[in-house]
Amino acid sequence: MATKASRAAARLMISPAVLLLLGWMIVPLALTLYFSFLRYNLITPGAHPFVGWENYYWFVTDPSFKVAMVNTLQLVGGVLLITVVGGVIFALLLDLPMFGQGIIRIMVIAPFFVMPTVSALVWKNMLMNPVNGIFGQIAKAFGFQPIDFMGQIPLLSIILIVSWQWLPFATLILFTAMQSLDREQLEAAEMDGARWPSRFIYIVLPHLSRAITVVILIQTIFLLSVFAEILVTTNGGPGTASTNLTYLIYVSSLLQFDVGMGSAGGVIAIILANIVAIFLMRMIGKNLDA
Amino acid sequence: MARAVSTKTKVINTAIVGTLGFLVFFPILWIAILSFKTEENAIRAPLEVLFGSGWTFESYFTVQARSDYFKHFSNSVIISVGSTFFGLLIAVPAAWAMAFVPAKRTKDLLMWMLSTKMLPPVGVLVPIYLIFRDLGILDTRSGLVFVLMMMNLPIIIWMLYTYFKEIPGEILEAARMDGATLREEILYVLTPMAVPGIASTVLLNIILAWNEAFWTLNLTAARAAPLTQFIASYSSPEGLFYAKLSAASVMAIAPILILGWFSQKQLVRGLTFGAVK
Amino acid sequence: MGRIILDKVTKSFGEVEVIPPLDLEIDDGEFVVFVGPSGCGKSTLLRLIAGLEDVSGGHISIDGKDATEIPPAKRGLAMVFQSYALYPHMSVRKNIAFPLRMAGLDKAEQEKRVMQAAEVLNLTDYLDRRPGQLSGGQRQRVAIGRAIVREPAAFLFDEPLSNLDAALRVGMRLEISELHKRLATTMIYVTHDQVEAMTMADKIVVLQAGVIEQVGSPLELYQRPRNTFVAGFIGSPKMNLIGGAEAEKMGAATIGIRPEHIEISDTEGTWKGRVGVSEHLGSDTFFHVQTEASPEPITVRTTGEKALEYGQDVFLTPRPEHLHRFDAAGLRIE
Ligand SMILES: Nc1ncnc2c1ncn2[C@@H]1O[C@H](COP(=O)(O)OP(=O)(O)OP(=O)(O)O)[C@@H](O)[C@H]1O
Ligand SMILES: [Mg+2]
Numbered sequence: 001m002a003t004k005a006s007r008a009a010a011r012l013m014i015s016p017a018v019l020l021l022l023g024w025m026i027v028p029l030a031l032t033l034y035f036s037f038l039r040y041n042l043i044t045p046g047a048h049p050f051v052g053w054e055n056y057y058w059f060v061t062d063p064s065f066k067v068a069m070v071n072t073l074q075l076v077g078g079v080l081l082i083t084v085v086g087g088v089i090f091a092l093l094l095d096l097p098m099f100g101q102g103i104i105r106i107m108v109i110a111p112f113f114v115m116p117t118v119s120a121l122v123w124k125n126m127l128m129n130p131v132n133g134i135f136g137q138i139a140k141a142f143g144f145q146p147i148d149f150m151g152q153i154p155l156l157s158i159i160l161i162v163s164w165q166w167l168p169f170a171t172l173i174l175f176t177a178m179q180s181l182d183r184e185q186l187e188a189a190e191m192d193g194a195r196w197p198s199r200f201i202y203i204v205l206p207h208l209s210r211a212i213t214v215v216i217l218i219q220t221i222f223l224l225s226v227f228a229e230i231l232v233t234t235n236g237g238p239g240t241a242s243t244n245l246t247y248l249i250y251v252s253s254l255l256q257f258d259v260g261m262g263s264a265g266g267v268i269a270i271i272l273a274n275i276v277a278i279f280l281m282r283m284i285g286k287n288l289d290a
Numbered sequence: 291m292a293r294a295v296s297t298k299t300k301v302i303n304t305a306i307v308g309t310l311g312f313l314v315f316f317p318i319l320w321i322a323i324l325s326f327k328t329e330e331n332a333i334r335a336p337l338e339v340l341f342g343s344g345w346t347f348e349s350y351f352t353v354q355a356r357s358d359y360f361k362h363f364s365n366s367v368i369i370s371v372g373s374t375f376f377g378l379l380i381a382v383p384a385a386w387a388m389a390f391v392p393a394k395r396t397k398d399l400l401m402w403m404l405s406t407k408m409l410p411p412v413g414v415l416v417p418i419y420l421i422f423r424d425l426g427i428l429d430t431r432s433g434l435v436f437v438l439m440m441m442n443l444p445i446i447i448w449m450l451y452t453y454f455k456e457i458p459g460e461i462l463e464a465a466r467m468d469g470a471t472l473r474e475e476i477l478y479v480l481t482p483m484a485v486p487g488i489a490s491t492v493l494l495n496i497i498l499a500w501n502e503a504f505w506t507l508n509l510t511a512a513r514a515a516p517l518t519q520f521i522a523s524y525s526s527p528e529g530l531f532y533a534k535l536s537a538a539s540v541m542a543i544a545p546i547l548i549l550g551w552f553s554q555k556q557l558v559r560g561l562t563f564g565a566v567k
Numbered sequence: 568m569g570r571i572i573l574d575k576v577t578k579s580f581g582e583v584e585v586i587p588p589l590d591l592e593i594d595d596g597e598f599v600v601f602v603g604p605s606g607c608g609k610s611t612l613l614r615l616i617a618g619l620e621d622v623s624g625g626h627i628s629i630d631g632k633d634a635t636e637i638p639p640a641k642r643g644l645a646m647v648f649q650s651y652a653l654y655p656h657m658s659v660r661k662n663i664a665f666p667l668r669m670a671g672l673d674k675a676e677q678e679k680r681v682m683q684a685a686e687v688l689n690l691t692d693y694l695d696r697r698p699g700q701l702s703g704g705q706r707q708r709v710a711i712g713r714a715i716v717r718e719p720a721a722f723l724f725d726e727p728l729s730n731l732d733a734a735l736r737v738g739m740r741l742e743i744s745e746l747h748k749r750l751a752t753t754m755i756y757v758t759h760d761q762v763e764a765m766t767m768a769d770k771i772v773v774l775q776a777g778v779i780e781q782v783g784s785p786l787e788l789y790q791r792p793r794n795t796f797v798a799g800f801i802g803s804p805k806m807n808l809i810g811g812a813e814a815e816k817m818g819a820a821t822i823g824i825r826p827e828h829i830e831i832s833d834t835e836g837t838w839k840g841r842v843g844v845s846e847h848l849g850s851d852t853f854f855h856v857q858t859e860a861s862p863e864p865i866t867v868r869t870t871g872e873k874a875l876e877y878g879q880d881v882f883l884t885p886r887p888e889h890l891h892r893f894d895a896a897g898l899r900i901e
Contacts, residue, residue, distance in 0.1 A: 001779075003618070003619065003620060003621045004621050005638055006390075006391050007391055007393070009387075009391070009472050010386075010387035010388075010390075010391035012385070012389040012392075013383035013384060013386060013387040014383065014384045014388065015449060016380050016383070016384070016442065017380050017381060017383075017384035017403070018384075018399070018403075020380065020407050020440065020443065021403055021440070021444065023407065024440045025409060027414075027415035027417070027421075028413075028417040028418055028421075029414065029418075031414075031417035031420075031421075032414055032416060032417050035416060035417065044330075052479050053453050092497070093303075093306070093307045093310065094307060096303040096307065097295040097299065097300050097303060098300055098303040098304040098307055098308075099300060100304060101302045104307055104308055104311040105311075105554075106551055106554070107311040107314060107315035108311045108315070109311060109550070109551075109554070110314070110315050110318050110547060110551075111314065111315075111317075111318070111548045112497075112548075112550070113501075113543060113546045113550040114498060114501075114543045114547070115500065115501040115503060115517065115518050115521065115542060115543060115546075115551075116501060116518070116540045117503050117507075117518045117519075117521040117525075117542075118523045118542050118543050119317070120537065121341070121521060121524060121525060121535060122317055122320075122535075122536075122539055123317065124315070124538070125322065125532065125535060126320055126321060126532065126535075127317060127320075132333040134320065134336055134530065137335050137336055138346075140334075154296065156343070164314070164317070168314075172558055176558055177470040187492075193347065207455070208460075220360060221407060221408060224338050224410055224503060224552050225412060226506045227410055227412070227420060227507070228503030228504065228507060228518065228522070231353075231507065231525075232522050232525040233523075233524065237363050239536035245412070246410065246504075247413040249412045249413075249415065250412060250415065250508070252420070252504065253415060253416045253425070254415070254508060255420070257415050258419070262415070262416045263416050263417075265412075266410075266412060266413035266414065266415065266416060267413065268412060269410045269412055269413045270409060270413040271407050273409065273413070274408065274412045276408075277405055280408075281401060281404075281405065312871075324665060346878060369766055400796050446748035450703040458650055458652065459651045460648045460649075460650050461653070461654065461655075463619050463639075463646075463652065464653075464654075464713075465645065465650070465654070465665070466619070466639050467617060467639050467640065467641060467644070467645065467666075468620075468666035468713065468717070469640040469644045469666055469669035469670055469717075470639070470665075470669050471640075471669075474669060478665075479654055482654075482657075483654070483656055492871040502792075532788070
């Protein structure tokens with residue numbers, strides 16, 4: 001397959017993609033880096049003097065940075081936990097013999113198709129609103145005090161909303177993996193006297209491990225950048241209680257028009273994402289060849 | 291293998307899993323119901339909503355009149371289809387090259403492409419925003435088509451690559467022996483054989499682009515605003531608005547929900563990014 | 568026309584030299600078979616001729632023209648792949664017509680040639696099916712059909728029958744031989760199968776590790792193997808190769824004797840031995856006899872009626888006129 005001509009053709013064919021991605025990566029990255037060393041606010045006209053590490057200093061020492069970091073980790077970790085556990089459970093359940101499996105599966109998948117702004121608004125208003133939301137109404141019907149989700153537990157509420165959106169994804173992938181499990185293996189284990197929990201731990205879980213890796217990898221990429229759900233529900237509040245790193249940078253750059261500060265935040269976000277990425281790429285790299 | 295499962299077990303399973311599935315689906319069902327109620331009736335207790343009166347189509351008309359659904363809808367279609375189309379145009383040749391003329395570096399190149407996906411959008415928000423402002427393409431559909439194409443390009447390449455890898459290279463070599471040029475080889479042999487893979491790639495990317503809510507919210511205001519933006523405009527409540535919000539939501543998600551349901555099979559394949567068999 | 572000459576052709580994959588400098592001439596209309604152990608470079612050689620791989624050195628000429636730099640499509644060769652490599656999304660008709668379509672022939676001409684090929688290959692009833700709806704043998708015929716419509720200077724086959732079951736293989740073997748007789752076009756054929764090589768070839772090329780060990784007609788190779796490798800490779804069951812004292816007695820480092828050239832007797836003979844496993848094929852019987860002459864059991868071929876007990880003592884006598892003698896380097900001693 002490899003002749004000089006075909007290799008030359010291959011280089012030609014791949015170059016648009018490589019050049020575009022390279023440009024897409026380098027140009028904004030270089031600009032972000034450059035801006036991050038300037039005092040540059042869109043509302044104050046005039047020169048943009050070089051200020052060294054000042055933006056970084058202010059960004060990192062701002063108390064909201066630490067909060068945002070913790071929130072980001074909690075958000076990613078929380079959603080991963082809920083969706084992976086929930087996904088495994090659903091994958092196992094959907095695998096049981098039942099009637100109308102197709103319809104049930106369609107219902108479970110549905111949230112994946114719902115755009116983030118819609119799911120966030122629907123949960124915030126129709127479900128979590130303490131007065132008119134369903135949860136509130138149910139609580140009242142049973143004589144409990146309704147919870148003010150967005151006021152009292154904003155981050156947890158957002159975790160719940162995001163988990164609802166990603167549960168279908170985890171379920172689908174794990175269910176697909178589940179179906180490729182060799183039933184004879186399970187039967188052999190059963191013959192060997194393994195009870196259900198041991199069968200699950202020693203056969204099902206290892207079989208699902210590759211799929212779980214994929215779920216974690218792909219979801220983490222998206223979860224680090226959760227934005228719309230926060231924008232339309234809490235606006236990062238109350239205070240900074242539900243601000244993640246992405247949202248914090250958005251506030252600096254597009255609400256406070258502080259290009260320098262926003263860029264410094266951007267650089268930090270990139271570094272963090274890269275640390276996570278290296279870790280994840282190792283994982284997927286190992287799993288890819290397997 | 292075939293162990294007899296009693297109908298009773300099946301019924302119990304169906305009841306349990308069905309209930310859980312229903313709970314997951316419930317929020318969507320609920321807005322579908324609310325969208326057909328009048329505002330006064332939409333905020334009643336759940337049972338009253340279900341069994342009470344006040345059914346109407348009015349919210350749908352109000353929403354169209356108030357925020358011009360069709361304009362946003364067509365923006366969404368153009369942006370998601372456009373970005374996917376141009377993405378394919380660039381990705382098909384690239385994936386062909388990586389799958390059928392692998393070099394030592396191919397794996398690294400692929401990994402690098404995927405790694406650009408790890409670049410958090412917020413990290414480059416400021417420069418992109420400023421570049422777009424200076425080029426005058428803020429709030430334009432072509433600007434968004436470009437950004438979303440770039441966002442999804444690594445995924446498209448990756449997926450096509452995994453699908454192309456499954457096609458035996460001998461068939462392409464046969465085409466070459468038969469006198470096909472590279473263009474003909476890709477157009478008449480590779481692409482038709484990869485139709486299922488390309489279909490799931492297209493579907494997944496249309497869905498991702500349709501639901502993309504970082505760049506669409508930050509780079510558009512009015513003219514090019516897609517449905518994500520259309521819904522975001524309902525985030526600040528003005529009086530009674532549950533029915534209207536529901537109607538707007540249904541209108542925003544229905545097209546993609548229906549597309550997704552109809553193409554479930556291809557989608558499942560696509561969703562796993564070829565990583566799970 | 569289809570005269571192919573390889574001149575000091577070499578091929579390396581990175582550091583690994585798969586084909587050291589190799590010369591080979593293939594005459595117009597010849598049926599040439601490449602045989603050799605797995606991984607010896609048969610497919611690589613074929614792909615070099617096809618132009619699917621670049622040579623690392625040397626020249627390939629086709630009909631007197633230097634084809635080294637010519638792309639595969641322009642060499643005027645047709646290839647039939649082991650996996651058939653049919654286009655799964657096209658009907659049989661479209662598959663066969665594909666090279667004609669690529670060549671820009673008009674529809675009527677395409678149809679005419681497809682029909683001709685289909686008749687030759689008994690495919691007329693299947694023209695509107697997809698490859699997925701055909702049996703292995705039919706698929707193979709489609710692949711051949713796709714090759715013959717182009718009227719190539721030469722056909723290249725890479726183990727075309729190895730995916731077929733034994734019965735079909737015999738049928739297809741005959742069909743390809745017949746096709747060769749009819750078209751009188753050069754064919755280069757790669758196989759693992761002894762019988763295919765012996766029955767089909769005008770000329771067999773025995774390869775080992777990219778090196779040509781011997782070129783010749785099947786009988787030449789069978790009767791006068793140039794070295795121990797060819798001696799051991801051609802013929803089934805294998806020639807018995809015996810070293811040590813027995814060989815020295817005859818002034819050689821190794822002697823070879825084919826199973827059918829050994830007399831077996833209950834009473835007297837050159838080598839005393841004990842019968843091990845017997846394989847009764849019906850027409851023939853193979854006895855594996857353990858002797859003092861060599862550590863390996865010696866295979867003897869007899870008629871199908873012959874029966875011997877396991878563990879029975881027997882005597883073996885090689886027919887002297889059929890003894891092959893090889894020197895220490897493994898080369899034939901005349
Ligand atoms: N693309 C390649 N890159 C590196 N090495 C290769 C490549 N193709 C073939 N080889 C090596 O070249 C040698 C010859 O391979 P080739 O496929 O020609 O063998 P073959 O004789 O056709 O074997 P078989 O009978 O099993 O088909 C092998 O050792 C193989 O590993
Ligand atoms: Mg081979």
